[in-house]
Amino acid sequence: MTASELVAAVDVGGTRIKAALVDSLGVERVSRTLPTPTGLDRPGVLVDTVASVVDDLVRSTPGTAVQACGVVVPGIVDDVAGVARWSGNLGWRDLPLAGPLAERTGLRVALGHDVRAGLLAEVGFGAARGARNALFVAIGTGIAGALLVDGRVLSGEGYAGELGHVVVEPGGPRCACGGNGCLEVVASAAAIERAYTAARAGSEQLGESVTAEVVARRVAAAEPAAVAVWGRAVEALATAVTAVVTLTGIDLVVLGGGLAESGDLLLGPLAARVAGSLTFQRRPAFVRAALGDRAGCLGAACLARGLA
Ligand SMILES: [Zn+2]
Structure with missing residues (x-):
């Protein structure tokens, strides 16, 4: 060809x-x-x-x-x-x-x-160009992951990369997969929306449902409920990413999906939290996906x- x-x-x-x-x-x-x-x-x-x-x-x-x-x-x-x-x-x-x-x-x-x-x-044309060891995380309604290790995308006969179902809060909220405390039920855009809406119940905006994008704007404005929900999601993502870094040696994390649109509001604290929990491991760089x-x-x- x-x-x-x-x-x-x-x-x-x-x-x-x-x-x-x-x-x-x-x-x-x-x-x-x-x-x-x-x-x-x-x-x-x-x-x-x-x-x-x-x-x-x-x-x-x-x-x-x-x-x-x-x-x-x-x-x-x-x-x-x-x-x-x-x-x-x-x-x-x-x-x-x-x-x-x-x-x-x-x-x-x-x-x-x-x-x-x-x-x-993303490796061929986007944010991971030239990478040999990378984690791609797509955060939207759910959370999906994909791993590039030594230049090869891991498949595991189709079962590799299920980052959204790594347990980050044992005994935590029920996940659609049947498990409890999966990353996806704590840190997806849908989970952030649910948690924030629940945190606001009882306030003057009872019954209000907001998007993760709105929650992000309220985090930027330092609204306490939004900051708490966001912080929990960042903590959960950091736990999962740190485990992946330790297991696979990836040195690049590419964040895609709707939640990555929040940019540094997510990437900044996540990178800092992951870096803070690593000791001997390589510190990964965090970038936004380029191809949407x-x-x-x-x-x-x-x-x-x-x-x-
Ligand atoms: Zn699950």
């Missing part, structure tokens, strides 16, 4: 599917966005949807050689087998994707995990190029 050749890239999200033809510099030459259909647990529905949008992209650029396709999905993904093992949000279990998609499109197809692929994209919601699609393109 030469540098100018394009690959097809598809990012299947909970609410929308983004597809693009991407060049070797990570530029999307043509793209499509469509709503994620329902009924994805039925065999064939996702294959039909992805094959159709890829066909549409290829037809839209006549004369262009597209040889490979990368597809990324959330949940537990076995990239070696090309099977989407499980997604709580999208409802599938053991959905074979890479093989059927290759048959339908005539392209070589790589299947990957959206967040692990997002890390690949393009990371999944560009990561899928990286996977497709890996087939070349």
Whole structure:
């Protein structure tokens, strides 16, 4: 595959599917966005949807050689087998994707995990360019993680990187996974919103529900309830990140997702708290992700190029 050749890239999200033809510099030459259909647990529905949008992209650029396709999905993904093992949000279990998609499109197809692929994209084109050991943390409604160790993204047959379900408060709040005190129920944007709303109950703004973005603004204004909720989330994130640093030797932490929009309000105290709890370990640098919601699609393109 030469540098100018394009690959097809598809990012299947909970609410929308983004597809693009991407060049070797990570530029999307043509793209499509469509709503994620329902009924994805039925065999064939996702294959039909992805094959159709890829066909549409290829037809839209006549004369262009597209040889490979990368597809990324959330949940537990076995990239070696090309099977989407499980997604709580999208409802599938053991959905074979890479093989059927290759048959339908005539392209070589790589299947990957959206967040692990997002890390690949940040390494190739974004905030982790050139990194060999890095942790990518996406903080939004939930918390997802991906690890790059010695230049390789860890998969663990799909089970690696579940940072959101590291227990940070034993016996703490119940998590959707069935556990208690997971990082995700303490430090996700949704958890911050819940905790802050609960802390304000009984005040004059009873019943008010605010976004994590608003909580962040109130932290900046030194409002005590907001500062306390934020501090608890930072503490939990620091506990989890410190464990990862100690276990893997990563020296870069890339923060993405909605909560990372708060910038230094999150990165500053988190970096200080992690640095304060390390002794002999390498101190990681903390940066914000650079690619935003393009990371999944560009990561899928990286996977497709890996087939070349
Ligand atoms: Zn959990």
